[in-house]
Amino acid sequence: xxxxxxxxxxxxxxxxxxxxxxxxxxRVHGALLAAGDxxxxxxxxxxxxxxxxxxxxxxxxxxPVAHVAREMGLTRQSVQRIxxxxxxxxxxxxxxxxxxxxxxxxxMTARGRRVFAGMTERQVPWANDLARGVPGRxxxxxxxxxxxxxxxxxxx
Amino acid sequence: xxxxxxxxxxxxxxxxxxxxxxxxxxRVHGALLAAGDxxxxxxxxxxxxxxxxxxxxxxxxxxPVAHVAREMGLTRQSVQRIxxxxxxxxxxxxxxxxxxxxxxxxxMTARGRRVFAGMTERQVPWANDLARGVPGRxxxxxxxxxxxxxxxxxxx
DNA sequence: ACCCATATGACAGTATGCTGTCAATAGAGT
DNA sequence: ACTCTATTGACAGCATACTGTCATATGGGT
Numbered sequence: 001x002x003x004x005x006x007x008x009x010x011x012x013x014x015x016x017x018x019x020x021x022x023x024x025x026x027r028v029h030g031a032l033l034a035a036g037d038x039x040x041x042x043x044x045x046x047x048x049x050x051x052x053x054x055x056x057x058x059x060x061x062x063x064p065v066a067h068v069a070r071e072m073g074l075t076r077q078s079v080q081r082i083x084x085x086x087x088x089x090x091x092x093x094x095x096x097x098x099x100x101x102x103x104x105x106x107x108m109t110a111r112g113r114r115v116f117a118g119m120t121e122r123q124v125p126w127a128n129d130l131a132r133g134v135p136g137r138x139x140x141x142x143x144x145x146x147x148x149x150x151x152x153x154x155x156x
Numbered sequence: 157x158x159x160x161x162x163x164x165x166x167x168x169x170x171x172x173x174x175x176x177x178x179x180x181x182x183r184v185h186g187a188l189l190a191a192g193d194x195x196x197x198x199x200x201x202x203x204x205x206x207x208x209x210x211x212x213x214x215x216x217x218x219x220p221v222a223h224v225a226r227e228m229g230l231t232r233q234s235v236q237r238i239x240x241x242x243x244x245x246x247x248x249x250x251x252x253x254x255x256x257x258x259x260x261x262x263x264m265t266a267r268g269r270r271v272f273a274g275m276t277e278r279q280v281p282w283a284n285d286l287a288r289g290v291p292g293r294x295x296x297x298x299x300x301x302x303x304x305x306x307x308x309x310x311x312x
Numbered sequence: 313a314c315c316c317a318t319a320t321g322a323c324a325g326t327a328t329g330c331t332g333t334c335a336a337t338a339g340a341g342t
Numbered sequence: 343a344c345t346c347t348a349t350t351g352a353c354a355g356c357a358t359a360c361t362g363t364c365a366t367a368t369g370g371g372t
Contacts, residue, residue, distance in 0.1 A: 010277075010281075010284075011290055012284045015280065015317070016283075017287070018290070020297050021298055023282075024299050024306070026185065027302075027306055028305055030229050032181060032182070032227065035204040035309050039366070046327075064349090067350095073183040074186065074328095075330065076350070076351075100350075101336080101349050102335095102336055102349095103338095103351070124166040125166075130170035130309070134174070135171050136173060139174055140173060141297045142301040142302065145297075146184045149290075150183055151188050153184070153187035186329080192329090202357075204357075223322055230359070231358075233322090234358070234359045238358085240324070256319080256368070257368095258319095258322095258366060259367080260369095313369085313372105315370100316371085316372100317368100317370085321363105322366100323364085325353075326359100327358100331344095331354105331356080332356105334351100334352080335351090336353100337349075338349075339348100339352095340345100340346085340348100342368085
């Protein structure tokens with residue numbers, strides 16, 4: 001299974017390789033989404049709900065939905081929709097925000113913490129297995145490249 | 157803008173770093189989609205239509221939609237929908253498949269080739285600029301890591 | 313010839329993300 | 343106090359990809 005090269009006249013060497021990286025990123029994203037859904041399904045979650053739950057779990061302080069969205073690199077609206085569903089499922093709840101009447105703070109419920117802990121139990125061996133044999137240094141390089149690319153995309 | 161670490165007890169070092177890579181991949185995917193739409197919009201395309209157009213352009217032989225979908229790592233249905241739109245816009249066309257009555261072959265029209273060439277003209281300097289200053293070796297490593305991850309995800 | 317697994321397209325429904333727009337809120341500057 | 347801007351949530355609409363299901367077509371094995 002190879003990807004068409006996407007190397008056109010005018011591409012620098014780096015520009016050409018970056019174009020390949022882009023196509024690969026799209027494919028991996030799709031595969032990750034599917035894998036995440038498989039992993040989350042037994043606990044009644046989807047990949048998207050799990051991601052939002054995880055972002056809230058990782059908050060140092062309770063924050064409004066828009067803040068969580070920024071952290072995830074998504075729009076307010078997308079995260080709001082998922083957060084509302086998680087609140088309906090009693091995995092998250094909204095708390096009054098003393099600093100802003102219309103922007104309640106999102107926090108985990110006890111049930112949310114339990115479910116998320118269950119997800120983590122499933123994710124840990126899965127991630128360990130997926131990463132086995134890949135040089136840690138290469139993983140670090142890949143993260144760094146993606147971070148740089150994202151930074152340029154968002155700023156420019 | 158940092159991402160919560162996602163390093164849990166039980167994660168191997170690699171498993172932990174891989175989890176970071178996953179989150180980063182999601183963010184970059186979103187940023188790439190937005191950038192692709194910006195790039196494609198002046199020529200009346202979306203990122204998705206451009207990708208399908210490019211996949212067809214890269215075919216060694218005319219092929220059915222399902223074949224293009226496999227190549228892209230997407231479902232038949234998703235690509236079928238986009239391909240139908242591109243045919244309606246006269247950028248692609250369906251040819252009778254002598255080997256299968258119900259599975260026509262997708263091919264570029266002259267107009268499709270012109271538009272895709274125009275997209276390439278726009279993409280080349282954009283990609284060169286995005287890749288500038290990133291070590292080519294790091295880009296290669298990132299591609300290789302993602303390819304390995306995708307392979308494991310799809311096969312397992 | 314027949315049967316069955318596979319491939320393909322068609323159709324319906326769902327999940328996720330986006331943009332655009334509006335009103336309410338908060339905070340900074342005057 | 344007043345105004346201006348940024349932030350936030352609410353609501354509507356759209357684009358993209360998914361799953362599930364069906365009918366049709368192909369090709370291999372019997």
